[in-house]
Amino acid sequence: MxxxxxxxxxxxxxxxTAWLGDYLARQGRSPWLVDADTALSLGSALGLPAEALPTPLIRDEALIRERVGKGFINLNPDVSDLPDRLRVRLGDINLLVMGSVAGAGGGCACEANALLKSLLAHLLLDRDQCLLVDLEAGVEHLGRGTVAAVDGLIVTAEPSWRSLSVAGQVATMAAELGLTRQVLVLNRAQSPITLPALAGLPPLAAIIPPLSSLADRQLTSPSVLHLPQQDVVDRICRDILSALETRLAPEAEEGVQPPSPR
Ligand SMILES: Nc1ncnc2c1ncn2[C@@H]1O[C@H](COP(=O)(O)OP(=O)(O)OP(=O)(O)O)[C@@H](O)[C@H]1O
Ligand SMILES: [Mg+2]
Structure with a gap:
């Protein structure tokens, strides 16, 4: 997955992303977590000290040039050694800090993009393994490359019109690019909730309540793991993964309706 x-x-x-990675690691599934955001906060959310964060791949110009070249770029570079070379291990979690193409400096966005795409595509995993990509916020970063590299989308939103509108847009764009396996997760929301009839919203898989333990923790640490409310977090992870697994199963595909295009 x-x-x-x-x-x-x-x-x-x-x-x-950090919660799901931690949950999957405790299930023995050695997940790969990819930080594809400019802010590069996934490592610290997992409890990695700032000094242990690797240079994001997007800023490793020497590596990008070595593999992809410059000008006439190699769109199919050999990346087979990179996952092992670049990953940071946190217990059973493998973290790859890529950064966002939108954040690529200088003139090497195309080259960096080619390397990121190849690396994501290369991470073909065993059936039991999982890859989770923490994306840059918004709609415009959801490109063909990212969509082609994954087979499921977790659309996260808060219970507000603006947040849900963006969620609907993200889901619609992904569906138009062929990624129709999607679930919606509502964060900082209370159930039951009636959602507005916004185009494109995927089926709701989980509602995450505001967690006082996380709010307290964030005053002293960026880590989001090992909260006293672990049972709540685990239930949420289970609900999301089982909703996606149902939608990913080939026999479930016939009945799955892609979100209606706008
Ligand atoms: N259910 C929750 N209860 C309390 N605090 C939460 C909850 N969910 C997230 N937070 C806190 O809200 C803040 C923003 O969350 P997070 O960084 O995961 O959002 P994001 O979508 O990744 O943001 P960005 O778009 O900047 O990457 C963090 O400090 C996080 O710990
Ligand atoms: Mg983030």
Whole structure:
């Protein structure tokens, strides 16, 4: 399962990616977590000290030139050694800090993009393994490359019109690019909730309540793991993954309706 986590800024994408990674690691599934955001906050959300954060791949110009070249770029570079070389291990979690193409400096965005795409595509995993990509906020970063590299999308939103509108746009764009396996996760919301009839919203898989333990923690640490409310977090992860697994199963595909295009 290769999943991307998308949505408006600040809705909880990084928190959810870290929770899912931690949950999957405890299930023995050695997940790969990819930080594809400019802010590079996934490592610290997982509890990695700032000094242990690697240089994001997007800023490693020497590596980008070595593999992709410059000018006439190699769109199919050999990246087979890179996952092992670049990953940071946090227990059973493998973290790859890529950064966002939108944040690529200088004139090497195309080259960096080619390397990121090849690396994501290369991470073909065993059936039991998982890849989770923490995306840059908003709609415009959801490109063909990212969509082609994953087979499921977790659209995260808060219970507000603006947040849900962005969620609907993200989901619609992904569906237009062929990524129709999607679930919606509502963060900082209370159930039951009636959602507005916005185009494109995927089926709701989980509602995350405001967590007082996380709010307290964030005053002293960026880590979002090992909260006293772990049972709540685990239930949310289970609900999301089982909703996606149902939608990913080939036999479930016939009945799955892609979100209606706008
Ligand atoms: N359910 C929750 N209860 C309390 N605090 C939360 C909850 N979800 C997220 N937070 C906190 O809200 C802040 C923003 O969350 P997070 O960084 O995961 O959002 P994001 O979507 O990744 O943001 P960005 O778009 O900037 O990357 C963090 O400090 C996080 O710990
Ligand atoms: Mg984030």
């Amino acid at each position: 290769k999943l991307a986590v998308a949505g408006k800024g600040g809705v909880g994408k990084t928190t959810l």
